[in-house]
Amino acid sequence: MAPARKNTDFYMLAASAAAFLYFIFIAIPYGDSHNFFSEASVxxxxxxxxxxLLTTPALILYLIFIFxxxxxxxxxxxLNYPVIIFNVNFIFLICLSAFNGGTVFWLIFITGPVSLLLTGIFFTIGLIKDLKFLRAxxxxx
Known part of the structure; x- marks a missing residue:
């Protein structure tokens, strides 16, 4: 009889959702109230x-959990691979705004297409691996 494995698939989705919600409801409102996302002011x-300290330790913990x-x-x-790619890109840009303010959003124009391409690639890779898993x-x- 095989040992029961933990269902890490849903744990990873829950961790990704928790990290995303933390940044949406805690870090971004704090940063917005202190002009971190305004290009017109420092x-x-x-x-x-x-x-x-509000953003970077959360990113580090999320990356440790992922790895x-x-x-x-x-x-x-x-589903997990594209969500992870999106979260890492999104959270990394939010963390960078601590130093550069709203000017970091110009990086979105550079990293956005790369992130979308990686999301599509990892969606396809994940789908192929899931189909192999289902066949097996x-x-x-």
Missing amino acids: PEGNQVWPYF KWIRRIHFLRW AKEQK
Whole structure:
């Protein structure tokens, strides 16, 4: 009898959703209230360090979680891989705004197409791996 494996597929989706919601509801409103997303003004100098501490440790924890658990995903790769690519790109740009303010959004024009291309590629890779997993599970029955 095979040992029961933990369902990391849904854990990874839940962690990605939690990281995204943290930045949407906590980090972005804080940064917006202190001019981190305005190109017309510089972020308040005394708020850079608290914003950095609000965003960067969350990104580091998310990356550690991803690198630790990504090999354990066996199904739902078609959904997990693109969500991870989007989250890392989005969260990284939010963290960069601690130093550059709203000017970091010009990086979106550069990294946006690359991120979309990577999202499509990893969606396809995940879909192929999921189909192989389903075929193997079907043949095993």
